[in-house]
Amino acid sequence: MALLNIRNLSVDFATGGGSFRAVDGVDVTVEAGEVLAIVGESGSGKSVSMLAAMGLLPWTATVTADELTFDGKDLRNLSPSARRKVIGRDVAMIFQEPMSSLNPCFTVGFQIREALAQHLNLDRAARKKRALELMEMVGIPAPEKRLNAFPHQLSGGMNQRVMIAMAIACGPKLLIADEPTTALDVTIQAQILDLLTGLQRDAGMGLILITHDMGVVAETAHRVAVQYAGWKVEDQPVKDLFQTPHHPYTAALLAALPERATERRLPTIPGVVPGQFDRPQGCLFSPRCAFADDRCRSTLPPVQPPELGRARCHYPLMAPATEEAQ
Amino acid sequence: MLRFLFSRLATFFVTFVGVTLISFAFIRVIPGDPIIVMAGERGMSQERYEELSRQYGFDQPLLTQFWDYLTGVLQGDLGQSFVTKKPVWDEFFALFPATLELSLCAIILAIALGIPAGVIAAVNRGKFFDRALMSSALVGYSMPIFWWALLLIIVFSGNLGWTPVSGRMGLLYYFPTPTGFMLIDSLLSGQDGAFTSAIRHLILPTIVLATIPLAVIARQTRSAMLEVLSEDYIRTARAKGLKPWRINGLHALRNAMIPVITVIGLSVGTLLAGAILTETIFSWPGIGKWMVDSIFRRDYPVVQGGLLLVAVVVMIVNLIVDMLYGLINPRIRTRK
Known part of the structure; x- marks a missing residue:
């Protein structure tokens, strides 16, 4: 049985202009010890679907799902106190902006020890010892000194390491990393990714990596889910996806990678992601798709079988990427 | 520092x-x-x-x-009153403890009720509690103080007879007042019932004086909390599986305290200087009434000296508030 199993997840936000569907019928499964990358542009609902699974969305959001289980527990009808026993201990999450994700009023040591105090039966001395261990594990130099530092006294990279230390404090089975490197310098990005994959391997935990960086995906993920405008449009093992993308959107994304460009001008995807008020009738990608026809513009596309990457497309692509993208 | x-x-x-x-x-x-x-x-x-x-x-x-x-x-000489021929300094310190005692009780009441009310309202935003608390805060803020005081006197002193109408101490008691604070002096006097009498005299003026600061603090706490509750670090706290009271009462409230403390500091200033109406209605022998009388009498030294001393007290309160900022939020500490 999968560690995390989400079937037909939808999230609606109540906005001033009516209800907005940010996530629409998304399935996510993660096995123990697997690294899943969720890729998509801003607004594709990749963060929102994970926040929904964690129960961290604001009160304006309505979450529905046919199935939402973690480690055999149904997260949908868990009482708040039972959910708190899972969240932070068995599933942990780190976020995009390490600077604003840590509370500015408390030392990082306090914030790490707090996670330990919440879920584990450790006394004061043991908590401090464990906090130091964790800080060492995530590569914070001179942890004894840093324990009493406030977040604003550390760099963004150091703060993200603190976030990671906090997240793995109770030995989670699944770690969700929501664009963990987006706000960091390029050199720090690589270090943080190495750290995450290293921890994932050593602890054998599941890792969901939310990102819009295809390079990151290629280096770290086992499997990739591509999201577009609240839909999951494709789901494949990483090698297959880079070799043979089945959804035109995935193919266009890959074609836009600088490493793959063959011409002087980088290929782009024309148009923008549809917003709340300009959602097309049929396939959401149809206005930007090079292959779209009348059927695409009028009828919702089906989900193709796993051999075709579960592509949500009327006409999934069959041939390897490089030729299709031209 | x-x-x-x-x-x-x-x-x-x-x-x-x-x-x-x-x-x-x-x-x-x-x-x-x-x-x-x-x-x-x-x-x-x-x-x-x-x-x-x-x-x-x-x-x-x-x-x-x-x-x-x-x-x-x-040189520490504020002159002497034209009317009483006593030094301003002596008159001020004979009356100031009464004002200070009342103001402190009022601000403590306002903080003790206002902050929890604001937090509860923010956490239940848009729901019944929020609406009920914020409506009463608005009523409290806009109500004329003298009318509210008279209403309380009619109900609690007149109809129910629970509290005395005015003054600081029952007529049955007489004792020296070395500190000027009735709560302390009545305890020191050792007379039976004196302390209770002091408290009973304090209740209504405290409620009346606390009403406006209470409303302001509650509304300020609510809006500061609402802002803080949408911060990333609150999401982090929830992702850690912390209990709601810890998230709201520790992680959020501590960050929301900066604007609240500012408002508290300002309220203390206005309370000390502006308890005039309350002091008049309850015949409270504080500096508010003393200053107003002096203005009518054109008692220059008293008005000058009284204003100056009140200003100094307010400046001291502001200094304390400034130092509290740094205590609460470490980012301010290092920037200074």
Whole structure:
């Protein structure tokens, strides 16, 4: 049985202009010890679907799902106190902006020890010892000194390491990393990714990596889910996806990678992601798709079988990427 | 921290001189000659008028008068009242403890109720609790104080007879007041029931005086909390599986305290200086009533000295507030 199993997840936000569907019928499964990358542009609902699974969305959001289980527990009808026993201990999450994700009023040591105090039966001395261990594990130099530092006294990279230390404090089975490197310098990005994959391997935990960086995906993920405008449009093992993308959107994304460009001008995807008020009738990608026809513009596309990457497309692509993208 | 204190003390001194100038000028701007007011309806002869003018120094140019006043103040001499002939200093400290006691009780009540009310309202935003609390806060904020005080007196003193109508202490008790704080002095006196009497006298004025600060603090806490609750670190706290009271009461509230403390500091200032209505209604022998009476009597030294001392107290409160900022939010500490 999968560690995390989400079937037909939808999230609606109540906005001033009516209800907005940010996530629409998304399935996510993660096995123990697997690294899943969720890729998509801003607004594709990749963060929102994970926040929904964690129960961290604001009160304006309505979450529905046919199935939402973690480690055999149904997260949908868990009482708040039972959910708190899972969240932070068995599933942990780190976020995009390490600077604003840590509370500015408390030392990082306090914030790490707090996670330990919440879920584990450790006394004061043991908590401090464990906090130091964790800080060492995530590569914070001179942890004894840093324990009493406030977040604003550390760099963004150091703060993200603190976030990671906090997240793995109770030995989670699944770690969700929501664009963990987006706000960091390029050199720090690589270090943080190495750290995450290293921890994932050593602890054998599941890792969901939310990102819009295809390079990151290629280096770290086992499997990739591509999201577009609240839909999951494709789901494949990483090698297959880079070799043979089945959804035109995935193919266009890959074609836009600088490493793959063959011409002087980088290929782009024309148009923008549809917003709340300009959602097309049929396939959401149809206005930007090079292959779209009348059927695409009028009828919702089906989900193709796993051999075709579960592509949500009327006409999934069959041939390897490089030729299709031209 | 030391540099911070020094720079604050420098501003403190500038404000101090500014306040002496303003209080000196303001009372002289009001029409009405203090000597003529002193003479009353009987009037006085021209010779007597000139003699008194000389005696009080009013025949000197204004600048000289101010200079004499300022040098006196800097040597700790605030002059003496035209009316009672007692030093301003003594009068102030005979009355100030009553105002301070009442103000402190009021601000403590306002904080103790206002902050939890604001937090509860923010956490239940848009729901019944929020609406009920914020509506009552609005009513409390906009209600005329004297009307509210009279209403309370009618119900609790008149109809129910639970509290005394006015004053600080029952007539049955008499004891020395070394500190001037009735709660402390009544305990020190060892007389049975004196302390209870002091508390019963304090209840209504405290409620009346606390009403507006309470409403302001509750609304400020709510809006600060709402802002903080949408911050990333609150999401992190929830992702850690912390209990709601810990997220709201520790992680959020501590960050929301900065604007709330500002409002509390401002309220303390207005309470100390502006408890006039409350003091009048409850015949509370504090400095509010004393200052108003002195203005009517054109008692220049009392008005000047009283204003100055109140200003100094308010400046001290502000200094404490500034230091609390750093205590609560470490980012402010290092920036200074």
